[in-house]
Amino acid sequence: MARGTIVIETDHCKGCELCTTVCPQDVLVMGDFFNARGYKPAMLVDPEGKCTGCALCAVICPDAVITVYRLPNVAKMSRAPLAVASAMAA
Numbered sequence: 001m002a003r004g005t006i007v008i009e010t011d012h013c014k015g016c017e018l019c020t021t022v023c024p025q026d027v028l029v030m031g032d033f034f035n036a037r038g039y040k041p042a043m044l045v046d047p048e049g050k051c052t053g054c055a056l057c058a059v060i061c062p063d064a065v066i067t068v069y070r071l072p073n074v075a076k077m078s079r080a081p082l083a084v085a086s087a088m089a090a
């Protein structure tokens with residue numbers, strides 16, 4: 001499965017909660033503190049790395065304060081050196 005992560009510009013979030021309603025991995029929660037604008041901002045809580053980088057949260061955010069990063073496919077990367085080693089041994 002694809003992996004990703006996001007960064008939320010916490011001080012620009014207006015606490016509308018929309019992003020928390022669309023995340024299929026349920027890794028977005030509302031913080032229990034106030035940001036510079038006086039709102040409780042959304043936060044990523046993803047200790048198990050469930051975020052897939054699907055970008056639904058960024059698309060729905062009315063203030064465009066979420067940036068999505070897709071992580072490289074580690075499984076494919078780890079196979080590459082093995083393929084090279086096999087070719088060299090042949």
Ligand code: SF4
Binds near residue numbers: 005023024044051068
């Ligand atoms: S990119 Fe997708 S999985 Fe990750 S936090 Fe946003 S909605 Fe959830």
Ligand code: SF4
Binds near residue numbers: 042
């Ligand atoms: S959708 Fe955007 S503005 Fe609304 S809570 Fe999420 S990050 Fe904040």
